[in-house]
Amino acid sequence: MIIGIDLGTTNSLVAVWRDGKAQTIPNALGHMLTPSVVGFDDQGEILVGLPARERMLTHPQLTTALFKRYMGSDRSTRLGNQQFRPEELSALVLRSLKADAERFLGETVTEAVITVPAYFSDAQRKATKIAGQLAGLTVERIVNEPTAAALAYGLHDNNPESKFLVFDLGGGTFDISILELFEGVMEVRASAGDNFLGGEDFGEALVDGFIDAVKPALDHFDKQADQALYQQLRQEAERAKRMLSSASQATMSLPWQGQTLEWTISDDMFAQSVQPLLNRLREPIERALRDARIRVAELDHIVLAGGATRMPLVKKLVARMFGRLPSMHLNPDEVVALGAAVQAGLKARDAALNEVVMTDVCPYTxxxxxxxxxxxxxxxxxxxxxxxxxxxxxxxxxxxxxxxxxxxxxxxxxxxxxxxxxxxxxxxxxxxxxxxxxxxxxxxxxxxxxxxxxxxxxxxxxxxxxxxxxxxxxxEENPGVLKAEEIEEKLRALTRLKIHPRDQLPNTALLTRAERLYQQALGEDRLWVGQLTNAFQAALERQDNADIEQARENLKSLLDEIEGESWL
Structure with missing residues (x-):
């Protein structure tokens, strides 16, 4: 069995081609998306995904994210007293997705198709293959993310001939690809992009706007020096960004030195603050159209992929540039993984895919x-x-x-x-x-x-x-990419790491969320969070399933009441 993996900057997910269709695979928490976050718990065991993300605020020195942006470089990240390269951190995410797939499929998985941004360099692609190797996977194919998205849309629409432009704005990268589907052939005509432009940058603009708005209270705030406060601001920015997808304004708030700092931003203010980012989206689009020698009027579909395309200002930009509404009938968070699963089916020579042939392009000169x-x-x-x-x-x-x-x-x-x-x-x-x-x-x-x-x-x-x-x-080797003997050494080191037990992840995720909210809350809210957390931990100690379920539901209901449902 070959699985398809979308290894993302913010979230990752795994899918499989089975019974004539592509389907995503839930993780141990029942979610399709696994946050691309890695950290250590208090026992020195590795946490991956939502439990790790919840500890970004409470244990920033033991948790890390956004490491995909540094793939192909020799940059290292310190977690506690250990150093990790981007390939190793990515391998831990891939290992978690592999375990999810094996539990779901009921068989050992050793092969995968992994997607990368179309504009990933030669070194970044090799680093991605190394990450798969460190996770115990043979990487059968590296596929460009927008190509995978178009492949999913092409099969979904069953249109024998069409021209796509895939606008793929993820958490950390932006890609444009223009593809043509004809007589069972999916041909990439052109690709362009920006490896340092994504939804995380739009969130960072909100963080900077908040800091400017509440001066001088945070006048000397240093993002690098005070990671706990910065992570709290990042979380508030993410909530505000999501709120602005369905409301005309949002409020960011931050408890600080006995007071609550607040800033309300309208969707117009947000659009103005991120205008430089929106401008950066235009140049790759224009380059791809020129290289493909295709006019906008010739495009049959404008396809959106990547979670950041949910932002209304991005949809408006696309609609203005192309004079039509984009296609979003497939989940933009999942479409790349679904396309990777289609490619996995092609590699496995599934009978339902015999008529599909895919070509790609070299993204760089x-x-x-x-x-x-x-x-x-x-x-x-x-x-x-x-x-x-x-x-x-x-x-x-x-x-x-x-x-x-x-x-x-x-x-x-x-x-x-x-x-x-x-x-x-x-x-x-x-x-x-x-x-x-x-x-x-x-x-x-x-x-x-x-x-x-x-x-x-x-x-x-x-x-x-x-x-x-x-x-x-x-x-085969690039500056910053691991050599064969280094890969073997890293593989041995990763094998020695203790991974947090998967069957405990639902409880761990809830406890780490409760710990974060306890630190953020004040007064009566903090008191209730502490009491219900203690009750949940006591139920876990008693190992009575009925008590655990009731205590879990009580704690989750309170946390949802304080901050709304947890998001991915």
């Missing part, structure tokens, strides 16, 4: 560092020579010819980059290869061939024309 003649006989290095242009259909193989620039040049040293800038210093370095050349006058020709496959694996081959000598480099 791939090329080499060359010297250009600025004045006669004067060469300047550092220029980017594209070999495979962005949005070329993959798999693909392309060739360029370069020449030596000096007499008796002993070798050609080629550095490989990805990006769109004219100068290589502004692009991303991938690897390098040196090819010896015979002592001859300048102008010796060397051909460089790039081959790029569907999983983002790049192979560079250089051939010296005069000798026919070939040199080959497979870009």
């Amino acid at each position: 791939l090329g080499v560092d060359v010297s250009e003649e600025i004045l006669p006989g004067q060469y300047q290095p550092g220029f980017f020579l594209p070999i495979i242009e962005r949005n070329s259909v993959v798999p693909i193989s392309r060739e360029q010819t370069v020449t030596t620039i000096s007499d008796n040049q002993p070798a050609i040293h080629v550095r490989i980059f990805q990006g769109e800038s004219r100068l290589v210093k502004d692009n991303i370095f991938l690897g390098e290869l040196t090819v010896p050349t015979p002592p001859r006058p300048s102008g010796q020709m060397v051909s460089i061939r790039f081959t790029y496959d569907v999983n983002g694996l790049l192979e560079a081959e250089m051939t010296v024309a005069e000798t026919g000598e070939k040199h080959r480099l497979v870009i």
